[in-house]
Amino acid sequence: MKTNKIFISGDEAAAYGVKLCRPHVIAAYPITPQTITVERLSEMVEKGEMDGEYMHVESEHSAISVCMGASSVGARTFTASSSQGLLYMAEGLHYASGGRYPIVMMNANRSVALPWSIYGDHRDSLSLLDCGWIQVYVEDAQEALDMMIQAYRIAEHKDVLTPMMVNLDGFILTHTYELVEIPDQQKVDEFLPAFVTPNKMSFEEPKNLAFSSKPDDNTEFKYQQNQAVLKSIDVIKEVDQEFEATFGRKYHDMVEEYRCEDAEVVLVAIGSVCGTVRVVVDKLREEGMKVGLLKIRFMRPFPEQEVKDLAKRVKAIGVIDKDISFGYEGTVYTNVNSAISKVENYVYKSNFIGGLGGRDITKAEIEDMFHKLYAGLDKSREEKVEFFSLNVETNE
């Protein structure tokens, strides 16, 4: 089979993925480190390589508003953002999910001010876990491209009709070049049917959209929204299976277990750091330690079942968080911990906070986390939330 592989950045891979999905409307405001994605898309539209309309907007708030308007008349829409821009969109994000507009967004994960930082962490998107969007985190540029295609299938599914955010780590993925296979357009066209929505604003079938609700029906709308996001779990699995059958690549649905079969101690992470954890797992396995990685792909819907299944089999679970919910713990940890609490056996747990504002997470640091989890097993270490590799003295 002839393959088309090119050496491109994560940002460019995302743009190629979007192009293959033939969106009707793209509205986005450039922000580092997402910029290259929207630059490439605007160039593709300008050169006539894609048919969509690229709408120039003065802000992210307008970008998401344009996408909602276009989606309401049945258009396939795309936007992209990062950090401060994503937060500026926040009001519209709730609107889009409540309105059941299946917009797809690329978010280049970046720290949130203050202190001002253009570098990567997960504090932007994780602070918006409750906005009703499906959230996936990818590990490399190929997964970024492929998930754009899967995202439209998932978001636009009639039982889901929920917007979806594809997250890729700022710089580590957005600005790193690697070999990426560009799928065949005809195959993508076959895989991704035209967008059809029952919530279409039209003269032929007039209906009330984006309306107000009263206390006597608001809960029912929110119940339905929750059901739709839960339902997406089945759709995510179905889409990934079909994707593999069509394109030969699979991403293991909600989570990917790496060398967890007989593992005693497992680290849980999201995004690109999973790659580095794999390398450390391989090294420690060679040294005889039974360690593994649980790569969480979807944070919403949350892979509760998968985490529980793992918790039943292992003795210790550590969670790497490139974020902190001040005054408590990392958000990934909170979610993982909630699932672990539903199994009967005791699992030693710890939260490792780091990689904030673009700081590198090294193999030595990850190795140290595994050793700390082992220390927890013989009771020589408490369960705790730890900021690792701090450059300041603490009294802890």
Next chain:
Amino acid sequence: MKEIRWHGRGGQGGFTASRLLGIAASVHGGKHALAFPSFGPERRGAPVLAFTKIDDTKIRDRSEVQESDFVVVMDETLITPEMRKGVREGACILINTENTAPYESVFEGCKIIGLDATALAMEILGRPITNTAMYGALAAASGLVSLDAAMASIRTEMKPSLAEKNVKIVAKAYETVKTLA
């Protein structure tokens, strides 16, 4: 895995060279590669870094390069004792210079190769853009990519008018360093 660190100034094409090497290794060489700049804002003239990782299998490690096997210096005025940090013992250092002697103490324990890339670039391009000359030198010294793959990567990445001159530079730099080694 082999790790390469590129030193240049903004506008000298260090990041382009890191990508060309990635293209040669992966698209034309059947290996796996990652190429990335030092993350953050870029300014013309300011010292910049770029990196290439090359391996026979998929590169999962997304952490920063900590122990370079090869260091390429496109502008010798950037060299300070700090540059020895993060360089593996026995690494190969390629410097755009007429004379490597002043740098031997900085890179003690490493192999140093000098090439007057500026003269080569002036001769063929008519401009002191030294990235492709140093790229050719690295290909010769490292054997990470073949000369054919290196030339192919330039044709993949550059406009035809620019590509042919740069292919010539790569070939000449390659030949010069092969003779030295």
